[in-house]
Amino acid sequence: QVQLVESGGELVQAGGSLRLSCVASGRTFSSYAMAWFRQAPGKEREFVAAISWSGGITYYADSVKGRFTISRDSAKNTMYLQMSSLKPEDTAIYYCAARVRGVSALMYEYNYWGQGTQVTVSS
16 A cells, blocks of 8 residues: 655745645555646546656646656655646646556556645636
8 A cells, every 4th residue: 555645735826836745655655656636626637747666757748848847756755746837727636646557647547646735826
């Protein structure tokens, strides 16, 4: 089992920056591919970014490419999402997720989920 806890979400003005963190506990963090998903009110959960177990492969949704950066620190069992040039449409609950196998952008392929952290971007 892997337990995931997100933090860092808050209210920020458009154009601002935030860094989200996801701390993992349980089994070996470095064995898992990790990802961020988000869900805005009234919308389905969507893929944001993913990173391989080694950190050498990353994927981004087109909507965040060039603005968000995903990274991980295995020594701290932590994954990050650095968000910049935030837009009101980035407002959502952000979830981290983990899976045993390779990196994926597909929500159903992730076995473990955090409880989410709220990001609100004001215009």
